[in-house]
Amino acid sequence: CAGASAAAATHPGDDGPDPWWWLPAGLGGLLVLVAALSPLLWRRRMRALRLRGHSRTPEGAAAHTLAAWQELTDSAWDHGIRPDESLTPRGAAARVVRLGHLDPTAGAAVHRLADAVEQVLYAPRPHPAPGAAEDVRRATEALRATVSTGTRLRALLLPRSAVRVLWNLSARWSALRTRSPLRPRLRRPSGQRG
Numbered sequence: 001c002a003g004a005s006a007a008a009a010t011h012p013g014d015d016g017p018d019p020w021w022w023l024p025a026g027l028g029g030l031l032v033l034v035a036a037l038s039p040l041l042w043r044r045r046m047r048a049l050r051l052r053g054h055s056r057t058p059e060g061a062a063a064h065t066l067a068a069w070q071e072l073t074d075s076a077w078d079h080g081i082r083p084d085e086s087l088t089p090r091g092a093a094a095r096v097v098r099l100g101h102l103d104p105t106a107g108a109a110v111h112r113l114a115d116a117v118e119q120v121l122y123a124p125r126p127h128p129a130p131g132a133a134e135d136v137r138r139a140t141e142a143l144r145a146t147v148s149t150g151t152r153l154r155a156l157l158l159p160r161s162a163v164r165v166l167w168n169l170s171a172r173w174s175a176l177r178t179r180s181p182l183r184p185r186l187r188r189p190s191g192q193r194g
Helices: 019-051 058-078 089-100 104-122 132-146 149-157 160-179
Strands: none
Touching: 019 058, 019 132, 019 149, 019 160, 058 089, 058 104, 058 132, 058 149, 058 160, 089 104, 089 132, 104 132
């Protein structure tokens, strides 16, 4: 039998897999990649927003100082130093310097920023703190230099401070649910006042 078998015979229009099959697979792969990189992208965006320039008003300088402090505490958290909200800025700075094993130059930068935060929070007329963004960058580089490669990679790709996104979403969801007109109203038994 010199002819091809019936199973191996080609049918007209059978050119292999449908080329449109690759489109959903490519989109799925892209979604997986974006989901994997979203903590990194969110963290970079927050860092850029917090450390960018500010308006020349006293309110702008105060907001910039507080944003720089938030960036410093988040960077320390990403590198393994959990934030302690019960501490004053001065106490938190000492803790970051001690646990981060920072050199004197980076430690001075952390303390300068903490002093500026205390000025904003407690002084009747706070003085602007020039160089707050540079102090944060110096301290972050020093933190990065004192940790292992694994901790550095985790701080870059899966930062711990990215959990703040979930906290914000949860708070917004709770606020939305309390304002929702579809929320069931509880009726009080007769005779009780609210």
